[in-house]
Each structure stands twice: as C-alpha cells, then as structure tokens.
Amino acid sequence: MIALPARPLIRWRAWVIAAWAALAVLFAPRAARVQHVLDVRGSNIKLTEASRASDILQEAFPSPFAEYVAIVVHGPVRWTDARFEAALDSLKAAAERRPYISQIVSLKSIGESTFVSQDRHTTFLIAALTAVRGEDFVPDLRETLDAALHRVPRASGFDVKVTGNPALDYDVRTISAEDTEQAEQRALPLTLVVLVVAFGALVAATLPVAVGVLAITIALGLVTIAARYQTMSVFVLNITTMVGLGVGIDYSLLIVTRFREELNRGLTPVDAAVRTIETAGSAVVTSGVTVIVGFLALVLTTPMTDTRSVGTGGLLVVAVAVLLATTFLPAMLAILGRNIDRPKWLARPLARFHAPTGWERWARWLGHRPWRAVAAGGIGVALLTFPLTQIRLGLPARNWFPPQSESGQGLAELKEMGAAGVVYPIRLVIQLPEGESALSARRLAGLKVLTDSLARSPRVKEVRGVASIRRGMSTLQLAIYYSDAPAVRAKNPKFFNAYLSADNRTTLIDVIPGDTVSLTGMMDIARRARAIARRGTRGLAGAEVLVGGFAAGSLDSQLELLRRLPITVGFILGITAIMLFFAFRSLLVPLKAVLLNCLSVSAAFGLTVLVFQHGYGGRLFGLEGPTEAIWGVAPVLVFATVFGLSMDYEVFLLTRVKEVFDKTGRNDHATMEGLSATASTITSAALIMILVFGTFAFARVLAVQLIGFGLAAAVLLDATLIRMVLVPAIMHIAGRWNWWPGVRAPRPEQEASD
Known part of the structure; x- marks a missing residue:
C-alpha cells in the first residue's frame, strides 16, 4: 500500500486546514461561473468526414447556411392575416439588425409550403448565423424578438420560440447547470441522514459532506482554468458534481470510521489521526488512484472532446477529494477528537444499526456455503446482463432534447407541421476538381442521379439542391434551365448562395428526413447516403462527395469512439490490475x-438497456417512451467512471482482510472478520453513492440521466451482489491462493470454523 507522511501532516494540522480554506476561497468565485466556459456540442479530436464537409461549406460558400436557428411563430390567426404579417415583418426586421444574423429565409422569400402548418397558424423563419458571434447570443435574440413582438399592435396571442442547434445547445447547458444545483440540494440532506445513521453523531456526519462540497468547489474552479487550454463539455459539470460528492463522502466515511475505531482502542486524538492516515489513508490513496486511472483513460485514449473533458474533470475532482480526505480531514479529526461523537443522545437510538452481529452472521453463513453463494450470485448477474446483448448504440429516438425547454418545444412544433427535418438535414457536400462547374451537363446529370438515389428512401421527405430546384425536371431540362447560369443565379440569389459556391465548383445537397423519422433513423439515413456516395455515381467521377450534418457527425463520433474502445478498456483493466498486484502482492x-468489476458494469448496462432502450419503468424517470437506442458515449463514460469507483469497495474490503491475514495467516478467519468489519461502511458508502447518482437519473437532459442511472445501478450491484456475496465467497474457495505469490507456501489451512 502507498505510505503517507502521517506525523508531519498532523503536526502541522492548523496550517493544513488554513491552506485548504484559502484554496476554497480562491476557487469558489470561479466555480460559480463554470457553466459559462462549458461547451455543449462535442467534437472529434481528429478530422472526420462530417467535420471536413463543414469546413468546405464554410470556405466555399459566400453565405453558408452552416449554422442557423429556426424562429417558430404561432398566432391566433392565419399567417395571411394582416396581424400575422405585421408580426412576421417586425420579427424579421428585428432579427436582421442583430450582428450575428447574416440573412433571414421565410415563407415569403421562397414560397415553400413546408414553411407553414396545415392550419396556417404556424410558420417559421430560418436565421443564418455569421461565423463570428458571441457564445451566448441566444438569450439576446430571444429578448430582441420578445421586445419586437410587444411593439406590434394587437400582438396578444402570438408565441415565438427560437430553436435549432445553437438554441438547443444553450438550453441544454442552462438546464444542466440548473439540474446540477437541484440535484445537490436533493442529495445533500439525504446523504446527511445516511451519515447520521451510519455514525450516530451529527458532527461526524457533517465532516464528509464538507469534504464533498469542498472537493466539488475546488475542482470546478480548476475546470475553469483547464477550459483555457481545451474544450470542456457541459457534462463535466454533472460528472464532477456526481463523482466529487460521491467519492469525497465515501473516502471521508472510511477515514472517520477508522478514526473512531482507533479512539475506541484507547489512542489519543493525535495518535488516532496518525494511525488513521497510515491505514485507511493508504487505502483511500490506492482507491483514488484506481478511479483516476479510469478518467486518465478517457483523456488519453478517447477521440472526443466530450469524453476527454469529462476525464479531465473527473481526474481533478478525485485527486482533490483524495487529498482532502487524507490531509484536511485527519487534521480536523485531530483537533475535534471525541467531539466528533456529539450530540451523545443520537448514539443510543442508533446503536442497533452499528451492532456488527448481523454482518457477522452473514459472514459465517457465507464462509460455510461459498459455492452456493457463487451460484446464486452468478445467476443473478447473468440475468441482469442478458438485456445487454440487445443494446443498440446511436442517438435516442425520444427525449434527446429537453421537452420542457423553449428550443425543445419549438422543435416539437416544427415536427407537428412536418418541418423538423429542416433543422437537422443530412448534408452532402460535392466538390469537383479545380476549374469544373457543377452546372455543366455532365455534372448536372451526376447530381440528378445522386439526388434521385437519395430521394428513393421512404425515410426521406425531400432532397434539396441544384438538381432538384424544380420538381420533375429531367436531366435535359436541367441542362437547358442552367444554360445561362449567371441569369439563373441572379433570379434566386439566396438559394444559390446557400447551395452553390461562387465559382460553381462546390455544391450542397440537403436531405430532409420525413416527419416521423427519429434521430436514430437520421443516423441510418446518413449511413445510406455514405453507402451511395462510396458506390460512386456516374457523372461525378473525380468529385469528392462528403456526408455531413448533425446525424453524420454523431455517427462519426460513435464509430471512432467504438474503434478506440478496446484500447480504453485495455488501459483501464491493465493499469488497475498491475496496481492491485503491487498493493496486495x-x-x-x-x-x-x-x-x-466487469460483471457488475455489464449487469448495470443490461439494466440501462432494459429501462431506457426498451422503456420498462422509463416513465418513472420522465421518459415519453423507449429511447430505442443508447447514446454511444454513455457506456464509455459509465465504464471508465464506475470501474474505479467499484474498485474502491474492493480495496476497502481487501485492505482489512489483508490486515487480519498478515496478523493471523488464516484466510477464512481474515475473510470473515474483514467482511463483518467493513460491510456496514461499504453499504453506507454505496447508499450515499446511489443517492447522489440516482438524483441525476431524474435530470431533464437524457444524456445525464443515462450516466446517472448507469452509475447508480453499477454501484448498487457492486456493493451487494459483488462485494458482499461473490468476492468473499470466492476468497473462501481460493484459500491461501488469494495471497500468492506474497504468501509462498499454499499449504492446507487448519482454521477454526468461525
């Protein structure tokens, strides 16, 4: 185990406490502003097909619709009514005056029927954004539109909502920050109750909560500094809060429990604190390093900014929690001494909970029937893991965007009028060799074939591009139509500025999904578009055809993440195994x-598939129905996070077992005593983790729900089926082989049955 400088830390305890207090004061203001430096939209570190398509779009087009928002307007009268027209004109004029808006496309400007609902009471504007804009322009645009609408006479009854990628990103970031604050407010009182029950004392229960809050505050302050050097995902806020609160309290629970044990053995507070650092402190450091390994794997082996930034945030908060639990907390305990047991009157009614007799009986039963325990535990894990065989990775079909947000409601209105696909088209960028024109007869024929091939899918509502500007046109008619290309461009400049570069070399095709197509279905459309492009199209030989857009970008990220997954898993498993080998010899x-650990994580994934993908019990978590797919990033984040957290309980248990074994040399006795001594601590720590992670399973952002539920399920299974059943049972079966080669002679044991 890792040795710590226990005596110097306790000797200088006042300075240790003062240093941590200064750090908390320094980083608290930064932590309060952390959501302003976080980014919603993840990206790949390496150049992908979708990002290459976006780059070409930005470079080649004079006014690219690479980034835009939809302004959905619903009124009490039809859109042809003078009141509605006045409202639209006012909103359009107000939006065009904003510096981040490059142009506005409306029903009036292009005359498309898809821009208006069937009842003629809802329409929308498409506002293209400039390349240079502020990070939080969305609230400014909303305030501008709201003010413009209020200036219109008889504007009552009109409703305006801003949606689209930037608006959805802003709302997800805002809601994530709100949910994190609410989750903290719900989890802390429940956690305090568990700690009071566990310790039977209010002062002892308050210390771990203080450590958890300090760890989060300092770590989030460090995240704001890290954000200067790398993109930090909005999910850093959730993961840092979840993990910081969980491990901060868990490690503190172990430290305080051991300190009280040493006091009860007759040591002075100072000596008890030193002994606690030497024993439980070393276990905390070992446990913390195993958790850090998981987050380090995310930083070093995954290709996405989402996962790398979460790895950075998790690494920081665990490191801070370990340092607090092994320095600040023992220093506080040395000062408080027996005062941690105040108020005394709480101890008497909770004495029954602390009695180890129940766990001692369980440990003896397990020691006499290890094979039966292994069989029962194995069957339980297998049943829970089975749904994992049906997992489908991708963008979820439902609840991906918070339905309570303005952008989510605006997207729902677009879906009702059959125009949601306009916000998330699959975008094909076709770039011809230097000097060629997309409007030449040969290239037009190729574009026509490609457009028709894409349109044949029943999931595609419409295909937009230069080859489909007029429906039903043949290749010959298109060649005649574009015979005077400058004149055609002059007649419809907005369309051609969006779909054809100024030199005619690069063109864009937008594939609009059908009204009922989910995000999962959009990824399938992107796959099909790429398959068509790879097969090659007559007339487009030598051209570069790239498939981009939101769904294609998500597909690229998922494929790259899965390609590197074996490296990530191998890194975590290998480093963790090597560390435990040296720690326990x-x-x-x-x-x-x-x-x-792999079994507990697999069973947790199986539960996640059952609840979210298949929808069993999903209503409890606010789901509108089965998600039909699991966001590909969630399993990677859950595995990397929970693998180390689960190892905490392994280290807590085995440290005590090894301690007894080193004294007695009796494996069965050491296993029983270690289990009965740590079971209460492990179950209390796990319950706290489950409460913390479980509160995030009820968040309004589905990605956070998936991670919170997965972590809570994994900890629940690990602390029950794995640590309390399978681990001790296997240790009884293995006997002295558990400690080979540290114990060289695997001789038969002559042990007392108890």
Whole structure:
C-alpha cells in the first residue's frame, strides 16, 4: 500500500486546514461561473468526414447556411392575416439588425409550403448565423424578438420560440447547470441522514459532506482554468458534481470510521489521526488512484472532446477529494477528537444499526456455503446482463432534447407541421476538381442521379439542391434551365448562395428526413447516403462527395469512439490490475477484482438497456417512451467512471482482510472478520453513492440521466451482489491462493470454523 507522511501532516494540522480554506476561497468565485466556459456540442479530436464537409461549406460558400436557428411563430390567426404579417415583418426586421444574423429565409422569400402548418397558424423563419458571434447570443435574440413582438399592435396571442442547434445547445447547458444545483440540494440532506445513521453523531456526519462540497468547489474552479487550454463539455459539470460528492463522502466515511475505531482502542486524538492516515489513508490513496486511472483513460485514449473533458474533470475532482480526505480531514479529526461523537443522545437510538452481529452472521453463513453463494450470485448477474446483448448504440429516438425547454418545444412544433427535418438535414457536400462547374451537363446529370438515389428512401421527405430546384425536371431540362447560369443565379440569389459556391465548383445537397423519422433513423439515413456516395455515381467521377450534418457527425463520433474502445478498456483493466498486484502482492486478487468489476458494469448496462432502450419503468424517470437506442458515449463514460469507483469497495474490503491475514495467516478467519468489519461502511458508502447518482437519473437532459442511472445501478450491484456475496465467497474457495505469490507456501489451512 502507498505510505503517507502521517506525523508531519498532523503536526502541522492548523496550517493544513488554513491552506485548504484559502484554496476554497480562491476557487469558489470561479466555480460559480463554470457553466459559462462549458461547451455543449462535442467534437472529434481528429478530422472526420462530417467535420471536413463543414469546413468546405464554410470556405466555399459566400453565405453558408452552416449554422442557423429556426424562429417558430404561432398566432391566433392565419399567417395571411394582416396581424400575422405585421408580426412576421417586425420579427424579421428585428432579427436582421442583430450582428450575428447574416440573412433571414421565410415563407415569403421562397414560397415553400413546408414553411407553414396545415392550419396556417404556424410558420417559421430560418436565421443564418455569421461565423463570428458571441457564445451566448441566444438569450439576446430571444429578448430582441420578445421586445419586437410587444411593439406590434394587437400582438396578444402570438408565441415565438427560437430553436435549432445553437438554441438547443444553450438550453441544454442552462438546464444542466440548473439540474446540477437541484440535484445537490436533493442529495445533500439525504446523504446527511445516511451519515447520521451510519455514525450516530451529527458532527461526524457533517465532516464528509464538507469534504464533498469542498472537493466539488475546488475542482470546478480548476475546470475553469483547464477550459483555457481545451474544450470542456457541459457534462463535466454533472460528472464532477456526481463523482466529487460521491467519492469525497465515501473516502471521508472510511477515514472517520477508522478514526473512531482507533479512539475506541484507547489512542489519543493525535495518535488516532496518525494511525488513521497510515491505514485507511493508504487505502483511500490506492482507491483514488484506481478511479483516476479510469478518467486518465478517457483523456488519453478517447477521440472526443466530450469524453476527454469529462476525464479531465473527473481526474481533478478525485485527486482533490483524495487529498482532502487524507490531509484536511485527519487534521480536523485531530483537533475535534471525541467531539466528533456529539450530540451523545443520537448514539443510543442508533446503536442497533452499528451492532456488527448481523454482518457477522452473514459472514459465517457465507464462509460455510461459498459455492452456493457463487451460484446464486452468478445467476443473478447473468440475468441482469442478458438485456445487454440487445443494446443498440446511436442517438435516442425520444427525449434527446429537453421537452420542457423553449428550443425543445419549438422543435416539437416544427415536427407537428412536418418541418423538423429542416433543422437537422443530412448534408452532402460535392466538390469537383479545380476549374469544373457543377452546372455543366455532365455534372448536372451526376447530381440528378445522386439526388434521385437519395430521394428513393421512404425515410426521406425531400432532397434539396441544384438538381432538384424544380420538381420533375429531367436531366435535359436541367441542362437547358442552367444554360445561362449567371441569369439563373441572379433570379434566386439566396438559394444559390446557400447551395452553390461562387465559382460553381462546390455544391450542397440537403436531405430532409420525413416527419416521423427519429434521430436514430437520421443516423441510418446518413449511413445510406455514405453507402451511395462510396458506390460512386456516374457523372461525378473525380468529385469528392462528403456526408455531413448533425446525424453524420454523431455517427462519426460513435464509430471512432467504438474503434478506440478496446484500447480504453485495455488501459483501464491493465493499469488497475498491475496496481492491485503491487498493493496486495497477489496475482489472484487483481484478476478476480477486474473480472468481477466487469460483471457488475455489464449487469448495470443490461439494466440501462432494459429501462431506457426498451422503456420498462422509463416513465418513472420522465421518459415519453423507449429511447430505442443508447447514446454511444454513455457506456464509455459509465465504464471508465464506475470501474474505479467499484474498485474502491474492493480495496476497502481487501485492505482489512489483508490486515487480519498478515496478523493471523488464516484466510477464512481474515475473510470473515474483514467482511463483518467493513460491510456496514461499504453499504453506507454505496447508499450515499446511489443517492447522489440516482438524483441525476431524474435530470431533464437524457444524456445525464443515462450516466446517472448507469452509475447508480453499477454501484448498487457492486456493493451487494459483488462485494458482499461473490468476492468473499470466492476468497473462501481460493484459500491461501488469494495471497500468492506474497504468501509462498499454499499449504492446507487448519482454521477454526468461525
């Protein structure tokens, strides 16, 4: 185990406490502003097909519709009514005056029927954004539109909503920050109740909460500094809060529990604090390093800014929590001494909970029937893991965007009028060799074939581009229509500025999905478009055809993430096993720990598939129905996070077992005593983790729900089926082989049955 400088830390305890207090004061203002430096939209570190398509779009087009928002307007009268027209004109004029808006496309300007609902009471404007704009222009645009609408006579009854990628990103970031604050407010009181029950004392229960809050505050302050050097995802806020609160309290629970044990053995507060650092402190450091390994794997081996930034945030908060639990907390305990047991009157009614007799009986039963326990636990894990075989990775069909947000409601209105696909088209960028024109007869024929091939899918509502400007035109008619290309462009400049570059070399095709197509279905459309492009199209030989857009970008990220997944998993498993080998001088212990951790994570994923993908019990978490797919990033984040967290309980249990074994040399006795001594601490720590993670399973952002539920389920299974059943049962079966080669002679044991 890792040795710590226990005596110097306790000797200088006042300075240690003062240093942490200064850090908290320094970083608290930064932590309060952390959501302003976080980014919603993840991206790949390496150049992907979708990002290459976006780059060409930005470079080649004079006014590219690469980024835009939709302004959805619903009125009490038809859109042809003078009141509605006045409202639209006012909104359009107000939006055009904003510096971040390059142009506005409306029903009036292009005359498309898709821009108006069937009842003629709803329409929308498309506002193209400039390349240079402020990060938070969305609230400014909303305020501008609201003010413009109020200036219109008889404007009552009109409703305006801003949606589209930038608006959805802003709302997700805002809601994530609100949900994190609410989750903290819900989790902290519940956590305090669990700690009061666990300790039977209010002062002892308050200390771990203080450590958890300090860890989050300092880590979020550090995140604002890290954001200067790398893109930090909005999910950093959720993960840092979840993990910081969980591990901060868990590590503190172990430290405080051991300190009280040493006091009860007759040590002075100072000596008890030193002994606590030497024993439980070393276990905390070992546990913390295993958690850090998981987050380090995200930073080093994954290709996305989402996962890398979450890895950075998790690494920072765990490191801070470990340092607080092994320096600040023992220093506080040395000062408080026996005062941690105040008020005394709480201890008496909770004495029954602390009695170890129940766990001692369980440990003895398990020691006498290990094979039965292994069989029962194995069957339970297998049943829970089975749904994992049906997992489908991709963008979820429902609840991906918060339905309570303005942008989510605006997207729902667009979907009702059959225009949601306009916000998320699959975009094909076709770039011809230097000097060629997309309007030449040969290239027009190729574009026509490509357009018709894309339009044949029943999931596609419409295909827009230069080859489909007039429906039903043949290749010959298109060649005649574009025979005077400058004149055609002059007649419809907005369309051609969006779909054809000034030199005619680069053109864009937008594939608009059908009204009922989900985000999962959009990824399938992107796959099909790429398959068509790879097969090659007659007339487009030598051209570069790239498929981009939101769905294609998500597909690229998922494919790259899965390609690197074996490296990520191998890194975590390998480093963790090596660390445990050196910590416990055993070959079987790390192999068993890694295998059982994989089982608990697999079972947690199985539950996640059952609840979210298939929808069983999904209503409890506010889902409108089955998501039909699991966001590809969630399993990677959950695995990397929970693997280390689960290892905490393994280290807590095995540290005590090894301590007893080193004294007695009796494996069965050490396993029983270690289990009965740590079971209460492990179950209390797990309950706290489940409460913290579980509150995030009820968040309004689906990605956060998936991560929160996955972590809570994994901790629940790990602390029950794995640590309390399978681990001790296997240790009884393995006998002294548990400690080979640290114990060289695997001789038969002559042990007392208890």
